[in-house]
Amino acid sequence: xxxxxxxxxxxxxxxxxxxxxxxxxxxxxxxxxxxxxxxxxxxxxxxxxxxxxxxxxxxxxxxxxxxxxxxxxxxxxxxxxxxxxxxxxxxxxxxxxxxxxxxxxxxxxxxxxxxxxxxxxxxxxxxxxxxxxxxxxxxxxxxxxxxxxxxxxxxxxxxxxxxxxxxxxxxxxxxxxxxxxxxxxxxxxxx
Numbered sequence: 777x778x779x780x781x782x783x784x785x786x787x788x789x790x791x792x793x794x795x796x797x798x799x800x801x802x803x804x805x806x807x808x809x810x811x812x813x814x815x816x817x818x819x820x821x822x823x824x825x826x827x828x829x830x831x832x833x834x835x836x837x838x839x840x841x842x843x844x845x846x847x848x849x850x851x852x853x854x855x856x857x858x859x860x861x862x863x864x865x866x867x868x869x870x871x872x873x874x875x876x877x878x879x880x881x882x883x884x885x886x887x888x889x890x891x892x893x894x895x896x897x898x899x900x901x902x903x904x905x906x907x908x909x910x911x912x913x914x915x916x917x918x919x920x921x922x923x924x925x926x927x928x929x930x931x932x933x934x935x936x937x938x939x940x941x942x943x944x945x946x947x948x949x950x951x952x953x954x955x956x957x958x959x960x961x962x963x964x965x966x967x
Contacts, residue, residue: 788951799827850882
């Protein structure tokens, strides 16, 4: 569950007020991690625009936090105007936090969120050289295919269950409480 410490931090959903944390995380990615996340080099301006549209693009973003800092993020984005048949997953993990299982845990949250929204096919893509992402996909039974230097994965989530819906609801409530406490702590430090 999101309120339990994982690797010294917590995993929880990001809220619309936390666009700045998402942007700061993406800007902290080293050049190689940026390239792996976006499949090509991207500028700071691109990242700022991308992060500012986080919730306008129909995304649900989960993050791994250590203290007030977002160190990894997983996005679930709907591929049409409403949640339905298909969605896409994307991940970013700062260099010092890679290889610790955080991406795998975030992928589990994304799959559950897709499942609870009735998504029938969850897609991901990465560069062929992104072995870490392919390993995460395989751990979650993704079907992978290789095309022109990229790897495309497809996961078929189960349908929602009472337990999966309840678990997400409980985590959301705890995550919101933690986000509010983080904002209060930030405001107290700024005063």
